[in-house]
Amino acid sequence: MLTDEVLQQLQRYNFDLLARQELNGQRRMRYIALAHLKDGKNFTEVASALRVTRHAVMRWLKWFASGGVDRLAGVPHYWSTQRLPKVQEEAFRQAVEQLQASRGGGRVHGEDIRQLLAEQFAVTYSLNGVYDLLKRLDMAWITARSMSPHADPAKQAAFQKNFSSR
Incomplete structure (x- = not known):
């Protein structure tokens, strides 16, 4: 389940204090889950207490083990890096x-x-x-055609001249 290395990493942090100070609800729940793991509960017990799946708890622990407390913010989505600044x-x-x-x-x-x-x-x-x-950006995506690529201004002027004389 938990390796000695991960247990040592967990011991360095006061997850109860971090959870109380955290404004983000998701991250707060992840801190609480790690506090329970630090206290010796297994994944199923933590998941039951927090009403999440045990796989979610295991994923949070994996994130913590790979990236520390900062990694508990979650996974950056690929589209968040694709937006126009x-x-x-x-x-x-x-x-x-x-x-x-x-x-x-x-x-x-x-x-x-x-x-x-x-x-x-x-x-x-x-x-x-x-x-x-x-x-x-309040830009209209439907724009009127400025001028047809097949338009002939000379023929249009002649047509308007003949049409207005009637």
């Missing part, structure tokens, strides 16, 4: 506007913005994530 939001907004302006006509699609994020900002978003980001 707040300091780059204005640069992103300008890049999207520049992308729209550089088009000779047509719309900027979500996939275009997704590629822009990957190439210029080194972040990976899903298509829904792109639309959520645009919404969070």
Whole structure:
């Protein structure tokens, strides 16, 4: 169950005090679980007392053994490192506007913005994530077509001239 090395690691900390000082509920529960383990309870007894699975208790102990008390904060999710930093939001907004302006006509699609994020900002978003980001930044993702790529301004002017004379 618990190796001597892990037991020695547990003895270095006062988990009861850490739990009382902790504001985060998840981390507090993990401290309490380790306090019970330190007192000699087994995984099943700790899990029953805290109303969690014994596998959760074993996972918390594994985290503690591999990374100490700081590791009990949890697992960083892969998407949390993929988000566009707040300091780059204005640069992103300008890049999207520049992308729209550089088009000779047509719309900027979500996939275009997704590629822009990957190439210029080194972040990976899903298509829904792109639309959520645009919404969070108060940017309209549906834009009117500025000019059709097949438009002929001379023919349009001639049409307007003939149409308005009637």
